[in-house]
Amino acid sequence: MSRLVVVSNRIATPDDRKCSAGGLAVGILGALKSSGGLWFGWSGETGDEEAPLQQETSGNITWASFHLSEQHYEQYYCQFSNAVLWPAFHYRLDLVKFQREAWQGYLEVNGILAEKLRPLVEPDDTLWVHDYHLLPFASELRQRGVDNRIGFFLHIPFPTPEIFNALPPHTELLQRMCDYDLLGFQTEGDRLAFLESVASQTRLTHVGSHQHSAWGRSFRTAVYPIGIEPDEIAEQAAEPLPPRLVELKQELGNIRNIFSVERLDYSKGLPERFQAFEALLENYPQHRGNIRYTQIAPTSRGDVQAYQDIRHQLETEAGRINGKYGQLGWTPLYYLNQHFERRLLMKVFRHADVGLVTPLRDGMNLVAKEYVAAQDPENPGVLVLSEFAGAAQELTSALIVNPYDRDDVASAMHRALTMPLAERLARHGEMLEVVKSNDINHWQRSFVRDLKAVIPRSQLRIRRPDAITAMAGVKR
Missing domain, CATH: 3.40.50.2000 (Glycogen Phosphorylase B;)
Structure with a gap:
């Protein structure tokens, strides 16, 4: 052989x-x-x-x-x-x-x-x-x-x-x-x-x-x-949250979560994503005080000037948006420039109402598939996905957006936050079937x-x- x-x-x-x-x-x-x-x-x-x-x-x-x-x-x-x-x-x-x-x-x-x-x-x-x-x-x-x-x-x-x-x-x-x-x-x-x-x-x-x-x-x-390995991810996602995250979830109460994790790279469309979130707060004021967007973006190739520039840009944008829309007791955007263990991220995915995956260009983007696999099948979240990610060719039941159009992305996030359970179940079921049949x-x-x-x-x-x-x- x-x-x-x-x-x-x-x-x-x-x-x-x-x-x-x-x-x-x-x-x-x-x-x-x-x-x-x-x-x-x-x-x-x-x-x-x-x-x-x-x-x-x-x-x-x-x-x-x-x-x-x-x-x-x-x-x-x-x-x-x-x-x-x-x-x-x-x-x-x-x-x-x-x-x-x-x-x-x-x-x-x-x-x-x-x-x-x-x-x-x-x-x-x-x-x-x-x-x-x-x-x-x-x-x-x-x-x-x-x-x-x-x-x-x-x-x-x-x-x-x-x-x-x-x-x-x-x-x-x-x-x-x-x-x-x-x-x-x-x-x-x-x-x-x-x-x-x-x-x-x-x-x-x-x-x-x-x-x-x-x-x-x-x-x-x-x-x-x-x-990906959908069954293993589902198992990891269903495990109990660490005590600190349990406390945080209780503190948030009814606040809805928009979650995103990407390597810090200019291809991921992170500045455009921040601007789309700002457009969500501007165009749909009913969400102010009721949602939180968490962006995890660990540094990659930190010695390259282009990556240093995007990190500085994100830090500036996060501060500006929080200063403009934040309230006492409510911070709309959390930007974390650090690495988190993958197993922990799968648990966080499960409790995210919206998975925001909007690269400007990506070969596939496995984060989109991981988010789908990690969801609670009885109460799944909604995936907002860039049309320029390879995953969009398979996960056609996601809310597909143009990441260059901030209002389009904002509208999709609003739709995801207000989507009825029946539609969420249907969309998630269709995507999970694809993820399972085309696994690693x-x-x-x-x-x-x-x-x-x-x-x-x-x-x-x-x-x-x-x-x-x-x-x-x-x-x-």
Whole structure:
């Protein structure tokens, strides 16, 4: 039985509680446990790149990690992955800071990783590579003679050609991505945006709707919306609240709760969200004194100026709104720039009347799905969701809004706060069914199944004409 080799920028080792808390780690571990295999990636630390790999084995899974030099960490991770690809893929070209040296460092690190992984790859292994840090990784492996099946999943959005082609190395990035056998995306829009970008640079041919050829390379594209563990979240959410939160709930009495938790990032639309809440208080004065909006936004990439700016903006906006609308004994907006344990957040979700998830652009946004799974099925809250989150393609029974339209979001919050129980039950039931059917295990099983159905390139050299037709028949 062939092994699965997972490659990601960071790995979650068995004793790394912080990394393993999220759903992605659960999905990857589930896939690895099924067939046994290797999880390969950066340790998250800087040090000697020439040092031997750090390896740890538990059961049928091995973890292998390495350090990056300080220079490569800056170029590959900070300056290119997070200062070029992240803003561009989230439609913020104004924040892109392209440096030729960073691009070269990005390629060098992908080459170094391929060199480190190659001796560990066995002939029958299937490789599954994750996210924007590793767009050229398959290309580097192919150059080193690796003909195994290699799949790639992009967790963030893929921008339209007008955005993507503004990046100076766009053609080379696209060409290198075509060295993957299977490219997976969160939504159909992301998949089509990638194909349109390729077609804008070279001749793109299709065998069916999902098998393609460009630059002499044959590859497949498909959509795999990532999910969560709904049953586990429901169990966590139903656990008793900690004593301090019980007291707080009693103090609030009949005050309705609007709750939101996001990483502090400009893609999440937090300033726009604050302004929409202000519009709610302005346009619907009956809610003044009767609601409270809590925004949790722990700092991420705090050394980057754009993130420092948004933190300062949120602190200013929160103070201004509370100063304008607050009353003795009532503070309308609570902004908490700190991290909370995920299990605790699931309990808080359950007691939130409105879940506010309004990013300006998001690949999926699992918070939306977690909020749905955490609700009391007999008295659920209402999800207000951005149309620009990938989750909006699945959770169509949420109140879908344009996050750039503050009055639209305010109107949706008002509707959520006043929605009858019967409608809340119907909407929640429809969304929960989707969340349960497309959970994290369905996501990983679907991708790995389709990837293993691909004919390895070593066989394609022998029977190329028939093989392309056979790959086109892989079912989704």
